[in-house]
Amino acid sequence: MHAAAQFELIIAMFLVIVGLHYIARRLSLPPAAALIVGGGAVAFIPGLPAVAIDPELVLVLFLPPLLMDGAWFTAIAPFRRHMAGILSLAIGAVFFTTGIVAVVTKMLLPALPWAACVALGAILSPPDAVSARAVLQRVRLPRRLSTLLQGESLLNDAAGLVLFRFAVAAVLAGTFSLGAATGTFFLLVVGGIAVGAGIGALWVLLLRRLGDDTLMIAVTMLVCWSAYITGELLHVSGVIAVVTAGLTCGWFQHVVFSASVRIRALAFWQVLVFLLEAAVFTLIGLSLRGILDRIGDPTRIIDTMAMPVAAIVAAVIVARFLWIFAADAVVALLRRMGWAPARPLGGRAALVMSWAGMRGVVTLAVALSLPEAMPERDLMLVTAFSVILVTVLVQGTSLGWVIKRAGPKEDRTAPPPLDLQAAEHAMFRAQLSAVEREAHDAGGEVIHPQLLRRYRTRATAGEAFDGTAEERNQAIASHFDVIIAAVEAGRAELVRLHRAGQIDDETLHDLEHDLDLEELGAVAAKG
Missing domain, CATH: 1.20.5 (Single alpha-helices involved in coiled-coils or other helix-helix interfaces)
Structure with missing residues (x-):
């Protein structure tokens, strides 16, 4: 297929994404589920070429901006306050799930080397940042649970990717050193933090000297890829580098951005992240055809893979429940023993956290990057895709219902918000x-x-003001409603004058820009 046809397919995919997103909203369905199912359906349209996903390109193209977006809007104080819980999920749960999946896989496939079993566990263990974002946007959680899930999704990919690389190396080389792996993991994390902090500091210095809104927005957009690529080139964790750079930029953007840059950059970034996030789930659906084409006979999945795949999917889900409830029990025990900082989640919150373990693009991309020499590579691909489908379509769509039924309470011991x-x-x-x-x-x-x-x-x-807070808010809303109505009337009059040929385009754009700023200020003040 020539380049022009590929570009046409990309544009067609984005048009499909817009349509699927609209349908999902009209039917009150999670967009992620609609995009995966829609992508899978589109993949089998007759005459449409199979979509071949380059795993390295997927990781470097999609992961950095989506991680950056999560880190940019992360509140630093709650993130630091709940760091122990975040690390328990991002590292402890990933390692534990990897171990459980490896044991179950070894029991089902005794001939498969242990290193290959660990590699499969590392592929499936980290919940996905993109999937977590897509679900958290549609549900309301207590602040502590939201912080834990967001923090986990930012950091766990690093643990999963490092485990995967060591396991694959062990399969190919036939040797493994736990001491060397632990030391390398520490260096990858520390090096990633250093690279991310350096990129973030350079961004702050650069923006204070540019003085041009468009250049500032362009430089900001490139920070995520700069941090990821620099980290990978220096053989440290690119994921940690992006997260650190995102936290740094999000902290300093309030003092280096002007109001106009912030308004323009936020609008641009929201559209970019929407397209990338939607493309990720659509590509997951489109990849189904490639996986089936590789296996050849679809009946092979049912005859030889159905039972082990179902068992491994169940192991992935159960392992998260075991880790979270066991960790919460340990925290509760420490609390009873008098350790004041220990604050257990409680059964209701632990249930919600256990159910919120969706997998996504990282799992698929890492599975597709498996070397051809990996034993049972086809089984691993089918298992990875099955885990994504089950966790996004089942857990993702029912998470809101689980939250409503469980009713986790807000953490009253945390410092009250201002x-x-x-x-x-x-x-x-x-x-x-x-x-x-x-x-x-x-x-x-x-x-x-x-x-x-x-x-x-x-x-x-x-x-x-002598009234209640509710009456005051109503009075404020009414005040700004009048301003917004006045702005709309002014804009309509400008359009009428322009259509009548009484003002030119330049006058229209200048005055419309003033009205836009006035409306933004009124909407923000009302909200």
Whole structure:
């Protein structure tokens, strides 16, 4: 197939993605499930060429921006506060699941070398950042559980990828050293943190000197791939490098971005992440045909692979339950023994955490990267695809129901969030102080009376309001509804004048931009 036809297929895929996403929203279905099923259906359209996925390209193209997006919006304080729980899931659960899957696989296939069994476990063990994001966007969780799941999805890929590489090397070389593997794992993590922090610091220095909105947005977009590729070239963890760079950029973006850059960059980034995330799940569905073509006879899956695949899928799901409930029991025991920092999740929250273990693009890409010499490679591919289908289509679609039935409670021992109205009042007072300093001339005369009056009214409105918080919010919403209605009327009049030929395009765009900014400010203030 020539390059132009490939490009046409890519555009067609994105059009299909938009259609499937729309259908999923209309039917109240998880978009990830609709995209996988839709991609699988599209893959078997007669005359459509099979989609061959390059695993290395998939990892370097999709993983860095999606990890960056998660890290960028991660709240640092809760992330640090729950670091022990995050590491328990991102490292402990991955290693434990790998071990369980390896044991079950060895029992089912005694002739398969232990290293190959471990390689399969490493492929299936890490829940996927993309799948977690897709599900968490549709459900409401207590802050602690949300932080744990987000933190796990950011870090567990590194543990799974390192385990996989050591296991494959052991299969091909026939030797394995636990001490060397542990030391190398530590160096990969520390090196990834150093690379990510360096890229993030360079980003901060660069943005403070660029002075051009478009260049700033372009540089920001390239940070994730720069961190990942640099980490891999230096033989450290590219995943950890991206996460560290994302946390650094997310922390400093409030002081290096202007308002216009932030508005434009966020809009651009949201569209980019939407397309990449949707493409990931569609490619998973499209890859089904390639897997079946490789195996040849579909009946071979049913006759020889059905039982071991089903057992391994069950082992993956059960292993997460075992680890989370066992770890929570240990934390509860430590709590009873008097260790104050230990705070167990409780049975309801542990159930939700256990059920939220969706696999996705990393599992598929790593499975496809298995060398041809790997024993039972076809079985591993089918198992990886089956785990993705079961966890996304079954667990992902039912997670909202599980959360509703389990009803996990908010963690009351965590520091309470800052009161929104108190923070808003402090912001208004700071604004008033700045205006008061600048609103007088050298002789003390007021030179900006309207501006001073506006900010003084804004700063004292909360103190002067006698109603309840709900009544105050309703009054604020009503106020900004009027502003939004005025903006819409102004925009309609501009369009009418332009269509009538009374104003030119430049005037339309300039005045429309002012209205857009006014509307954004009103919507943000109302929200």
